[in-house]
Amino acid sequence: xxxxxxxxxxxxxxxxxxxxxxxxxxxxxxxxxxxxxxxxxxxxxxxxxxxxxxxxxxxxxxxxxxxxxxxxxxxxxxxxxxxxxxxxxxxxxxxxxxxxxxxxxxxxxxxxxxxxxxxxxxxxxxxxxxxxxxxxxxxxxxxxxxxxxxxxxxxxxxxxxxxxxxxxxxxxxxxxxxxxxxxxxxxxxxxxxxxxxxxxxxxxxxxxxxxxxxxxxxxxxxxxxxxxxxxxxxxxxxxxxxxxxxxxxxxxxxxxxxxxxxxxxxxxxxxxxxxxxxxxxxxxxxxxxxxxxxxxxxxxxxxxxxxxxxxxxxxxxxxxxxxxxxxxxxxxxxxxxxxxxxxxxxxxxxxxxxxxxxxxxxxxxxxxxxxxxxxxxxxxxxxxxxxxxxxxxxxxxxxxxxxxxxxxxxxxxxxxxxxxxxxxxxxxxxxxxxxxxxxxxxxxxxxxx
Amino acid sequence: xxxxxxxxxxxxxxxxxxxxxxxxxxxxxxxxxxxxxxxxxxxxxxxxxxxxxxxxxxxxxxxxxxxxxxxxxxxxxxxxxxxxxxxxxxxxxxxxxxxxxxx
Numbered sequence: 001x002x003x004x005x006x007x008x009x010x011x012x013x014x015x016x017x018x019x020x021x022x023x024x025x026x027x028x029x030x031x032x033x034x035x036x037x038x039x040x041x042x043x044x045x046x047x048x049x050x051x052x053x054x055x056x057x058x059x060x061x062x063x064x065x066x067x068x069x070x071x072x073x074x075x076x077x078x079x080x081x082x083x084x085x086x087x088x089x090x091x092x093x094x095x096x097x098x099x100x101x102x103x104x105x106x107x108x109x110x111x112x113x114x115x116x117x118x119x120x121x122x123x124x125x126x127x128x129x130x131x132x133x134x135x136x137x138x139x140x141x142x143x144x145x146x147x148x149x150x151x152x153x154x155x156x157x158x159x160x161x162x163x164x165x166x167x168x169x170x171x172x173x174x175x176x177x178x179x180x181x182x183x184x185x186x187x188x189x190x191x192x193x194x195x196x197x198x199x200x201x202x203x204x205x206x207x208x209x210x211x212x213x214x215x216x217x218x219x220x221x222x223x224x225x226x227x228x229x230x231x232x233x234x235x236x237x238x239x240x241x242x243x244x245x246x247x248x249x250x251x252x253x254x255x256x257x258x259x260x261x262x263x264x265x266x267x268x269x270x271x272x273x274x275x276x277x278x279x280x281x282x283x284x285x286x287x288x289x290x291x292x293x294x295x296x297x298x299x300x301x302x303x304x305x306x307x308x309x310x311x312x313x314x315x316x317x318x319x320x321x322x323x324x325x326x327x328x329x330x331x332x333x334x335x336x337x338x339x340x341x342x343x344x345x346x347x348x349x350x351x352x353x354x355x356x357x358x359x360x361x362x363x364x365x366x367x368x369x370x371x372x373x374x375x376x377x378x379x380x381x382x383x384x385x386x387x388x389x390x391x392x393x394x395x396x397x398x399x400x401x402x403x404x405x406x407x408x409x410x411x412x413x414x415x416x417x418x419x420x421x422x423x424x425x426x427x428x429x430x431x432x433x434x435x436x437x438x439x440x441x442x443x444x445x446x447x448x449x
Numbered sequence: 450x451x452x453x454x455x456x457x458x459x460x461x462x463x464x465x466x467x468x469x470x471x472x473x474x475x476x477x478x479x480x481x482x483x484x485x486x487x488x489x490x491x492x493x494x495x496x497x498x499x500x501x502x503x504x505x506x507x508x509x510x511x512x513x514x515x516x517x518x519x520x521x522x523x524x525x526x527x528x529x530x531x532x533x534x535x536x537x538x539x540x541x542x543x544x545x546x547x548x549x550x551x552x
Binding site for chain 1: 456457458460461464488491503504505506507508509510511512529530532533534535
């Protein structure tokens with residue numbers, strides 16, 4: 001086991017540390033966090049507009065009129081449907097924060113990136129009666145434009161940094177208010193970014209791709225989505241998450257930093273389909289993992305917690321089980337992962353790795369056969385307790401809660417024998433320790449202390 | 450003393466905060482203890498005197514140490530068993546000893 005420990009400390013930790021600290025991935029993760037509250041708010045309206053309860057439609061029509069579901073869609077239109085705008089701004093802002101010491105201003109960077117993103121998005125003219133108007137296709141500002149928004153955000157901020165670092169800026173004399181000076185500092189980088197994106201757009205327009213969105217979707221978006229939202233891709237991602245947790249590292253956070261753009265795109269595409277009432281295209285969305293696999297935290301440790309309060313023989317285990325129950329209900333697993341511990345525990349890492357992988361398989365089978373409703377693109381906060389979360393995430397389908405219950409039962413079944421073995425070991429150690437204490441007292445005689 | 454705890458989302462460390470506060474109260478000490486998520490750490494480090502990382506984000510130690518060194522703030526990782534079992538007293542004493550060493 002110590003060789004395994006060494007391997008983790010020497011090989012896994014530095015890599016995990018690098019991935020977790022890589023500034024583009026950090027910016028990606030933190031930038032996407034900006035969209036989360038909006039998406040959760042949008043989700044609430046999305047589910048209210050599509051609850052599959054008999055009589056509900058009539059009830060809502062009675063309050064809001066015939067077009068009630070369209071009206072409930074308004075907040076979804078400005079959150080879900082344009083999330084690429086917020087993601088683009090957020091990512092540029094967060095990346096610029098990492099470059100603040102170089103003189104990159106986060107707010108300017110966000111604004112420039114947003115402008116560049118819109119520049120990369122084709123405007124189309126259309127007729128309104130006599131007049132011609134321009135419009136930006138909203139579909140390219142939502143899930144369709146997510147990858148473009150992310151790439152443009154990073155591109156714009158990198159260009160900004162290079163220019164500021166080379167000191168190609170307009171400096172203002174002393175006495176000019178700092179805010180005024182800052183706006184000029186951003187002038188040349190802004191100019192450079194717009195010119196570059198403009199040139200790229202002109203170039204792409206000359207090819208058969210037509211526009212930058214189409215190019216990115218074909219070259220990057222589709223292959224990534226194909227891998228990331230496939231069964232194998234998701235299985236491997238989940239395996240990585242639990243392997244990192246076994247080393248005591250926050251796997252969901254590290255792997256999520258890489259996978260979140262893909263899973264978020266799948267989420268948004270499902271949300272669009274759900275609102276339109278068409279077939280949901282994806283099984284593997286962000287919620288597939290958060291709601292159905294990480295029930296009660298990564299490794300579905302809530303199953304273990306329940307076994308501990310129910311069957312534990314050792315007082316310390318029962319106590320830990322009680323302590324860990326509250327957090328586990330809200331999908332927080334650290335007390336059990338570090339307290340039992342599961343980390344680097346040769347017995348407990350086996351079920352900890354097996355359980356989520358089994359759950360990926362059962363949930364996938366359930367959803368692909370249609371027995372269980374797919375995640376409807378509705379984003380519930382990851383701290384939402386099980387059963388409620390499954391019901392909501394599937395757009396109000398009981399099957400979403402049922403599969404969580406089945407998964408939880410499976411988790412308990414798999415954890416049980418290993419926990420028994422663990423306690424047996426702990427009891428043996430406890431006895432051995434007591435014997436040792438007794439023996440040492442014997443040899444030293446009745447010395448009063 | 451101002452103690453800043455950092456973990457992935459600031460959720461599980463917030464559990465520990467309440468335990469540490471209880472431990473501090475029991476020793477009649479008034480400390481300001483706060484838990485934040487990793488992306489917020491930079492913002493809050495200005496007011497901190499000790500920074501402790503949750504073991505699940507200990508890969509951030511080099512990064513956070515750098516931040517801490519710039520400001521002369523000791524940075525360390527919380528013992529994982531103390532973390533898991535919510536041993537506020539031990540973690541509190543850990544923070545105190547770090548602070549004392551630095552001071």
